Amino acid sequence: MKICIIGAGSPYTPELLEKLSEWRDRLPVRELVLMDTDADRLAIMTGFCQRYANALGTDIVIRGTTDRVDAIRDASFINTQIRVGGNRARIQDEKIPLSLGLIGQETTGAGGFAKALRTLPVMVDIARDVRKHAPDAWIVNYTNPTGLVAEAVIRHTGAKIAGLCAGGVFAQHWVGRSMGVAPQSVRYDLAGLNHMNFAYNLTASGRPLTNQEFSAAAREVGPVDPALIETLGALPSPYLQYYLHTTAKVAAMKAAGRTRGEEVLAMEPELFSAFADPAADRKPDLLKKRGGGGYADVAIGFMDAVWNARDSWMVVNVPNGRTLPFLPEDAVIETACLVGADGIRPLPVKDPPMAVRGLIAAVKSYEQLAVEAAMTGCRRTALAALMAHPLVRDGDVARTLLEQLLEANRNWLPLFFGEDAEP
Amino acid sequence: MKICIIGAGSPYTPELLEKLSEWRDRLPVRELVLMDTDADRLAIMTGFCQRYANALGTDIVIRGTTDRVDAIRDASFINTQIRVGGNRARIQDEKIPLSLGLIGQETTGAGGFAKALRTLPVMVDIARDVRKHAPDAWIVNYTNPTGLVAEAVIRHTGAKIAGLCAGGVFAQHWVGRSMGVAPQSVRYDLAGLNHMNFAYNLTASGRPLTNQEFSAAAREVGPVDPALIETLGALPSPYLQYYLHTTAKVAAMKAAGRTRGEEVLAMEPELFSAFADPAADRKPDLLKKRGGGGYADVAIGFMDAVWNARDSWMVVNVPNGRTLPFLPEDAVIETACLVGADGIRPLPVKDPPMAVRGLIAAVKSYEQLAVEAAMTGCRRTALAALMAHPLVRDGDVARTLLEQLLEANRNWLPLFFGEDAEP
């Protein structure tokens, strides 16, 4: 079995290698190809991973390439973790909305919109290569915004893609922790979108949670007021903090000295010089401080379920079908699925609480418009997307925001600024 | 045929009388009963209407009563135009949200929420009387918020109700004016909710409008930027100004010396003394300045269509059924219908543009929660309603707003403040 990682210059790469090593009895990987457009970071990461593989005692052959097709050809799973524009672009995504009094988070907020414009056409190109050079392969994606990436890839290429996110199982852990039970014994209906999902109809070992148990779990969510969670009647993704506490978050982000992107960027030199150290064959401690990991577990779980026909319960971003009747059938949603040899099937859920249905529908409208805007370069559709976004909405504000975002991202948006761009 | 008006102390009453007189050949009304809880205003309006009927040369017998059942019994049509709490309550609805930086409009904004809490239980009580004392009658409602009133009445009583609004035909007039054609020749799909509706798929005499014709019509809408209307791809209700220009509207409302409710209240003494003048047998000029009329045409059109089996195309607030697949089947929507002897049937429409679908869904979630809150007195549901409202949304803000609105309306909210109120 051959596996590749597109965007392998990311510091997340070693984590996947580590998990592949742990699971070698179940996943017979013979070759792991690392691909990145940044040759320098790729060289550092390839060298480190070869040393790390050695230290882990695995015999997976590891090599680096800047040739995407070379990486993809005949692979069984294509892991994608790209960041178009790097952390410098991310910082703009964060700062421009904030300057207008808006949430600039890189997935949920208006920042996620700019990221989508940059990222989707590239991911669709990658998927076209997969269709051509590894037609039976699965794309295992954790490039954000993962729901929009999955929707663009499915609509425009028909490639097989699993849009993953570590957050789908958070509710298992919240309930597990508050009740003192194993996370795996916790099940629920999960409805919504990536970073806009809600867990409800919760059970532990098949028994529905009491109101008290639900309240206790709500207190584990963290950045969302537990009383508001009880009002919703569902455990939300932590990203809901940006919706439920918008005013407070904007104030806090303005008060903070620097953005999350700036923090991450500041860490990179030290992190990469640690990876580059020829003596280094273990993950640097600094990696933990960076945070954001956890994808490797989900990615490995997915590959195991498909390769070994395991019938695993997993949260994936998939086309809705008839799961949520208030969303289009072709809309990608994030929901619990059965994953096995024949792919991904979303499991039926009860309709989510009315208190969250409208929000999900509104954000999905934004997402579908954003996908269309990203793939056409149409400014009118882009403006409609921002007006459909609950965190922007006001048409006057949206227009100013759009102008600034497009201008700042001019270099990464050939569809908007190329010769054939729509007016 | 007997007709009654509940809330007949309103200055709108003479307009309906005038139309009944005009249409006497088609609608054989023998008795018009005026009912109000305010005996003084009722007496003034009854006296004026009797003189006005005389002047119009109609032989409809007009009488006043404060006994609701007396008014309803055996009537064919029950016109309802009540205002619980009067204009003084309305002014609070406008001012409290504004003090928190929010839209306080009496139907669309957070103010409409407070109005719904006061109004819905009373309208449901009226509908129960109709079921009992005039079971085959239609309630012809123009009490706002008319969509929420219709939904509460249908869900809780099963009474026959037509939730009317003069705005459903606005798009006929915008297109008629910009193209120089008869409004009646203009047709469209109308999708959405009361004061949250959109006309699209427009035709004039069966021919689809060109983009240029659409743009010209967009310029007629008035308070919404035509460029934003083109972005939406649908002609919006003028009330969309509160969504598409929120920041500007809040600023303007703060800058204005007084609210719309205060203006109306200030006019009332002069207006009622004009009605009370024993010599007055014509509508006072001041009535035009007050504005807000136009309902009588719609109400008469509805009564004519039902009574005379006319198969009329009308915009009505009705249960969705399968008209809009992204809303629940029992949700009341505002849409074009066929009205005839056997009632109201919503006409199928193309799915509305994606740019407005999320907004409609979000507001409908708010509406369904608001109806439930109003009819149960449950504070948790009330908070969920405000969090679901796109113009409020932030949970911290919603909580403060709810406390202030409930406190200010304490006298009109027995379900929230009575002995059996939910905690």
Next chain:
Amino acid sequence: MKICIIGAGSPYTPELLEKLSEWRDRLPVRELVLMDTDADRLAIMTGFCQRYANALGTDIVIRGTTDRVDAIRDASFINTQIRVGGNRARIQDEKIPLSLGLIGQETTGAGGFAKALRTLPVMVDIARDVRKHAPDAWIVNYTNPTGLVAEAVIRHTGAKIAGLCAGGVFAQHWVGRSMGVAPQSVRYDLAGLNHMNFAYNLTASGRPLTNQEFSAAAREVGPVDPALIETLGALPSPYLQYYLHTTAKVAAMKAAGRTRGEEVLAMEPELFSAFADPAADRKPDLLKKRGGGGYADVAIGFMDAVWNARDSWMVVNVPNGRTLPFLPEDAVIETACLVGADGIRPLPVKDPPMAVRGLIAAVKSYEQLAVEAAMTGCRRTALAALMAHPLVRDGDVARTLLEQLLEANRNWLPLFFGEDAEP
């Protein structure tokens, strides 16, 4: 306004002319072009119609042509009433199934299947000419099987077509007769397919029928046992006799000396020599004996509703949309519609009684397979169609029947017997 009739050699043609003359104030027809592939019958009918028009005092210009495009070009309405293979083919349709113990009726039974194979490709060709030479025109179709014709034309050409049948208003007359009220005051939900429809939820002047009134109406249907109608809970098309009394009908058809097709064929020489009589300027009496008319009223009603924007309640064969949730959205159904300047909109109905839902679904499956078979010439799909037909069903019987029908119709089925035919 120009109107044409394709298949104008039919004896139904004068009826339409008569109605056009009656309605001349509402439908300003200037030219009526008669088209047929049978030059002899066309000449006779053109001559008669010119004399008849004269006698009626209308100034519509009438002319005949065998050039289809000439007839279609710039017409406002294209009336289609063709019979591919003529009555000789019909007689085979009747006799072959009967010889296997099956219903051979020309629309409902297996005979209708053979008629569909012959007719659909020709009607689709006509529709393509309409798209090209009169793109805004409506095809007003009463060629049988009208539901399958409409589905094939819509799916393959996108032309505007109204699939009409005189039977849609029968229930108005049954109820009108049994209650002694005007048929126009009777309304109902009409659900189903052409010749497989059911009227229920019946009202007269807006009042629901009592059980007694329903039973009385059931006795008017004629060829169906009223007790079985009460079991269904809906007034069926008279063609349901072939489903509800199959055994008795097959026996009766076998016992009868000759088929309906043979009767009609026998009448033709006398009928056409009457039309050909240069002195004849009135419809021959024999026409009444022939029967089968009534379409002209429906066709005129449709043209009036569209041309004059009348908002008429009419029964038409149209794409289902979400009218019947148990059928595909693109399936053509027969149902009550609002017809106006902007076309045809099916009216929402209550779900039909469970007792008829399965039958409607089964026949629709047959119909969709029959349309596909007719337009592809695929024998496998043709066999699947007959197996899906409730009046055939048994696979062994279906196979024998298919062989015999195809062989007998070899000359009219180029898709099945041409060089490129699917195996």
Next chain:
Amino acid sequence: MKICIIGAGSPYTPELLEKLSEWRDRLPVRELVLMDTDADRLAIMTGFCQRYANALGTDIVIRGTTDRVDAIRDASFINTQIRVGGNRARIQDEKIPLSLGLIGQETTGAGGFAKALRTLPVMVDIARDVRKHAPDAWIVNYTNPTGLVAEAVIRHTGAKIAGLCAGGVFAQHWVGRSMGVAPQSVRYDLAGLNHMNFAYNLTASGRPLTNQEFSAAAREVGPVDPALIETLGALPSPYLQYYLHTTAKVAAMKAAGRTRGEEVLAMEPELFSAFADPAADRKPDLLKKRGGGGYADVAIGFMDAVWNARDSWMVVNVPNGRTLPFLPEDAVIETACLVGADGIRPLPVKDPPMAVRGLIAAVKSYEQLAVEAAMTGCRRTALAALMAHPLVRDGDVARTLLEQLLEANRNWLPLFFGEDAEP
């Protein structure tokens, strides 16, 4: 864990015991209670099972009771395998339809209708006992007609019930055999109803079957002509022989000396005297000849999946939800499900081939009417059910059949013949 078997006098009982013994490591059963209304057969079976348990070396405590509540109280799983009226009633079910030229099979044909009338009220009574005395327990049902039993129980009691049938995995074995692969590697969409299901969209180890592989699997189905299976495009339940070869099957059944029920009845004395032999502690050889087993595997598989939270792919009769859009949401269908600690979730499927959709819909209409008739004793609904059944359909025939079936089953139909019976 306590398990009980209702209808334990059946010769299937030892098979379940055998499987419980095999799976003792995964299912910690402490007590197995056998319940039957026939005390004699119960005594024989209890005695045999105790000896058999001993021989198998299991320490499960086995006891018999004729007290249903005693059996049910606090059990974790209630296995139900009753036969109201015994084999004598079954023989009538087979013979009466056959005498009218109809299929009298005990599940699929008109015979299954009579069985449903006798069985459903009893099963609903049992389910009410379960709700009361073991509210968290699952009913594991293999009483036929299992789909109708599940629908009646769910609609009338809300008890948790798994309607099982050994046939759901047949397609795994057909494909496994024809391709030489493990049955477990075969997956498919399974759509339809019990004994009216179809497997399509087939894969082996995630790879779609080629046309040749499908044809080879079709030849394994057995009693259905493979050419007809290719026409359908789906592997049918073997019971489809009664629909696809009706004429041939009726002829063969008439030609046969005796019915299947008569064969089974003839075997019983010898079979039960073998069980009664105090020396017998192994299953008698004659049991194999009787056939009809295979349920125990499915039942154990279900109990394991629930008890041990296994996330198993299983075919179960469950409420449709939105799985098949052409059936009501509350209709019980037979489809592939994910079974785990929190119950049964039907997996989404592609829409089944058009060639089988109408048949499934027609039979489901029959089933829903049959359930209603069985639970109300309404003759009109019973007649509607038979008219909706594709194997009866003709109203005249249905009426005669109904009279004969009711009369023959008079003793087991208190709802039809009791004092309060509907006319």
